Amino acid sequence: MMLKKSMFRKPKIELEGYDKLQQTSSPSVPDEMCVSCPSCKTMLFSNDLWEHKYVCPGCGHHFRVNARQRIAFICDEDSFQEKDADFSSEDRLGFPGYAAKLKAAQLESAEKDAVVTGFAKISGYACGFFVMEPYFMMGSMGTIVGEKITRLFEEATERKLPVIGYTVSGGARVQEGMFSLMQMAKTSGAVKWHSDAGLLYITILTNPTTGGVTASFGMEGDIILAEPEALIGFAGPRVIEQTMRQKLPQGFQRAEFLLDTGFVDHIVDRREQKKTLAHLLALHEGGGNA
Amino acid sequence: MTAYEKICAARDKDRPTATKYIENIFEGFFELHGDRRYADDSAVIGGLATLSGRPVTVIALERGADTKDRIARNFGSAHPEGYRKALRLMRQAEKFHRPVICLIDTSGAYCGIGAEERGQGQAIAENLMAMMSLKTPIISILIGEGESGGALALAVADQVWMLENSVYSVLSPEGAASIIWKDASKVEEASESLKFTAQDLLSFGIIERIFAEPEGGDFSPLYEELRQALVQTLEQESTLSSKTLLKTRYEKFRKIGRQV
Numbered sequence: 115m116m117l118k119k120s121m122f123r124k125p126k127i128e129l130e131g132y133d134k135l136q137q138t139s140s141p142s143v144p145d146e147m148c149v150s151c152p153s154c155k156t157m158l159f160s161n162d163l164w165e166h167k168y169v170c171p172g173c174g175h176h177f178r179v180n181a182r183q184r185i186a187f188i189c190d191e192d193s194f195q196e197k198d199a200d201f202s203s204e205d206r207l208g209f210p211g212y213a214a215k216l217k218a219a220q221l222e223s224a225e226k227d228a229v230v231t232g233f234a235k236i237s238g239y240a241c242g243f244f245v246m247e248p249y250f251m252m253g254s255m256g257t258i259v260g261e262k263i264t265r266l267f268e269e270a271t272e273r274k275l276p277v278i279g280y281t282v283s284g285g286a287r288v289q290e291g292m293f294s295l296m297q298m299a300k301t302s303g304a305v306k307w308h309s310d311a312g313l314l315y316i317t318i319l320t321n322p323t324t325g326g327v328t329a330s331f332g333m334e335g336d337i338i339l340a341e342p343e344a345l346i347g348f349a350g351p352r353v354i355e356q357t358m359r360q361k362l363p364q365g366f367q368r369a370e371f372l373l374d375t376g377f378v379d380h381i382v383d384r385r386e387q388k389k390t391l392a393h394l395l396a397l398h399e400g401g402g403n404a
Numbered sequence: 405m406t407a408y409e410k411i412c413a414a415r416d417k418d419r420p421t422a423t424k425y426i427e428n429i430f431e432g433f434f435e436l437h438g439d440r441r442y443a444d445d446s447a448v449i450g451g452l453a454t455l456s457g458r459p460v461t462v463i464a465l466e467r468g469a470d471t472k473d474r475i476a477r478n479f480g481s482a483h484p485e486g487y488r489k490a491l492r493l494m495r496q497a498e499k500f501h502r503p504v505i506c507l508i509d510t511s512g513a514y515c516g517i518g519a520e521e522r523g524q525g526q527a528i529a530e531n532l533m534a535m536m537s538l539k540t541p542i543i544s545i546l547i548g549e550g551e552s553g554g555a556l557a558l559a560v561a562d563q564v565w566m567l568e569n570s571v572y573s574v575l576s577p578e579g580a581a582s583i584i585w586k587d588a589s590k591v592e593e594a595s596e597s598l599k600f601t602a603q604d605l606l607s608f609g610i611i612e613r614i615f616a617e618p619e620g621g622d623f624s625p626l627y628e629e630l631r632q633a634l635v636q637t638l639e640q641e642s643t644l645s646s647k648t649l650l651k652t653r654y655e656k657f658r659k660i661g662r663q664v
Contacts, residue, residue: 201663207599211584257661264658286552286574288584291598292610295574296660298553299560302532303654310537328525329553334533348525348553349515353579357515367520377523 151175167384176321176341176384180223181230181245184280188388189234189243196232198265203227203258203290212289215251223249227258228283231266233275237392239399242270242277246327255326256287260297263331267304274402276314278391281332285325285350298330305334312403316394318387319346319369319378333377337394339387340369340378405569408595411577413569414548415511420623421480422449422464422507425547428627429634430455430462438489442522445486446477447514450493455505456635461497463490463558464507467548481514484527487557491531498540503638506544506558511576513554528557535560536654539646541638545630546570546602546611562653563637565613566602567626572611573600610660 147160153175163170167187168177179187185194202220205212220226228250234243244266246253253259263279270277286294305315317335319328322345329348340346347367355362365371372378382390405413413419426433430453438444450463465482468474482490490506497504513524535542544561550572559572566572577594581587585594605611613633618625641649 198663207597209597210593258663261661261663265663288574288580288598291574291600292572292605292608293661295552295556296610296657298556299532299536299657300660302529302560303536303657306533306536307654309533324525326553329528329557330532331529333523333526333529346525347520348513348528349520354515354517354520358517362517366517375521375523377526 169384174342174383176343178248178321180249181225181247181280184245185230185234185243187384188236188278188391190236190238193235194232194243195234196230197269198231198262199226201226201258201262203256203287205289206257206293207289207291209289209291215289219250223247225250227256227262228253228287229259229262231262233269233273236278236388236395239392239395240275241395242266242275243279244277245280246282248282251284251287252322253281253283253327254285254287255283255294255297255330256290257293257297259287260294260300263301264297264304267301267308271304271308271311271313274311274313276316276395276398276401277308278316278318278395279331279335280318280320281323281327282320283323283325283327283332285327295326298326301331302334305331309334309336312401314395314398314401316391318382320344322346322350324348324350338377338379339382339390340372340380341384342369342381344369346372346378406592406596407571407598407601408577408592410569410601411549411571411595414571418621419548421469422466422509422547423469424623425507425545425627425630426453426462426464428624429631430460433462436493439485439492441488442485443483445483445489447480447482447510448486448489450489452502455631455638458635458638459500459502460638461493461502461504462507463493463504465510465555465558467509478514480510481512482510482554482557483514483519484522484524487513487527487531490558491527491534494535494538494540494542498538501540503541503543503641504538504561505634506542506561508544508546508550508555508558508572509548510551510554511549512552513557525553528553531557532560536657537650539650541641541644541649542653543634543637546572551576560653560657562641562649562656563613564611565615565633566605566611567615568602568617570602571600572602572605573598608660 151170154173156172231244319340433453435451467480468477542561543563544559546566580594581590602614
């Protein structure tokens with residue numbers, strides 16, 4: 115698996131800073147195989163990090179990982195069959211700068227758009243599987259994200275399979291205007307039909323999951339898991355601070371806060387996620403209405 | 405009018421708000437309060453009424469008539485309890501086979517600590533999912549501003565209609581200007597780029613119908629036109645089986661951005 119240099123870059127603006135990231139695209143970490151944990155400053159070898167699924171073995175800090183890495187962590191080897199891999203966004207509204215931004219995002223992420231979907235096995239259990247891609251415009255939801263997720267749920271409903279989904283998103287893709295907003299309704303419809311067929315849907319909310327993704331398929335799982343310290347909310351913290359003109363309390367909108375307020379079922383360390391998912395899938399085996 | 409002029413018209417403080425539509429289109433509105441979970445959110449008005457003799461459930465985002473009222477109603481920005489009240493009333497409508505009519509006028513869901521603590525995202529998500537399978541006709545009308553998931557949470561409908569000068573947008577042009585241009589002064593440019601006018605959205609197949617606004621500010625003819633349109637459309641929709649109704653509703657949203 116390729117090591118992404120951008121993974122070790124300190125995120126500047128978590129939600130909308132993708133264009134700033136592009137301006138500073140020179141690697142902040144040279145090619146050596148050593149990085150410092152941004153949380154506890156321990157020096158870590160990248161080989162060790164891979165083994166720890168990009169979680170700092172010292173303090174448990176979860177490094178940002180891309181969609182392909184998550185697939186490798188969770189899906190059984192060579193079991194992932196990708197769907198709709200060639201779908202890529204169009205600039206439907208002729209929005210200033212969008213075409214160039216799409217190109218840059220494709221270069222940055224090596225993905226066509228902000229979600230990877232397909233079918234896979236997790237410890238032998240077959241399921242639909244989607245992972246949003248943080249390095250593609252911070253997982254913003256455009257038409258292609260909505261379309262790929264909808265198609266995944268439709269096929270999973272047909273095949274009577276559960277769906278496991280990893281979310282990461284700054285929210286709607288503003289450059290697609292109302293086409294973006296409509297994907298919230300569209301995906302929710304597909305989730306609902308899948309749910310009404312008696313099938314299981316588990317979401318794993320990762321850092322950050324905000325806006326239209328939280329307010330649609332992110333919060334629609336039968337079981338909602340989260341990674342430690344993941345930022346999860348509807349309005350982003352910066353927007354709330356600007357609107358309220360006050361500092362937000364420590365830990366506000368973090369996964370632990372959502373666990374306390376009752377919006378997340380369980381926080382699961384990345385190193386335990388495959389085991390947890392396999393366990394939950396086993397409990398729902400043979401799901402689906404006759 | 406330019407897109408920016410339209411959003412200014414939609415936000416005009418003298419423009420009628422939802423209460424006026426309820427008074428003029430329906431008879432005998434009886435308000436029902438509270439979400440049975442936490443509180444009553446006065447940004448959302450809901451209740452029972454008749455429409456030319458037919459019982460209906462009406463749910464509206466209300467900005468408020470004057471300054472005091474606007475503050476009390478958070479300028480039509482709902483908290484999670486507002487969306488949960490709306491959902492409670494929709495489920496009640498389904499139980500009693502009443503159609504649901506939603507009036508939308510909001511600059512978005514309320515943005516604040518309490519709203520986040522009580523699950524703004526979850527509340528909206530639940531409405532989207534529930535409305536997709538609500539076994540009774542739903543018609544949503546954008547009467548002023550309709551922005552973000554906060555508007556969509558009442559607009560997963562069989563028919564979405566807009567007034568000529570209303571807007572329906574993924575977010576406010578101010579928000580887009582600050583996110584995309586990093587420059588709050590680019591509001592006019594953002595307004596053009598977002599393509600949020602009724603005319604744009606009709607051409608995209610995102611809404612079904614546009615209603616012209618009377619010149620001179622007297623909306624009486626418009627209320628009558630809306631009343632007739634609602635009566636006619638509900639007559640047609642009530643002949644559909646709930647299976648056909650839900651399939652058609654799903655397909656209406658499914659087709660937006662479909663890849664073949």
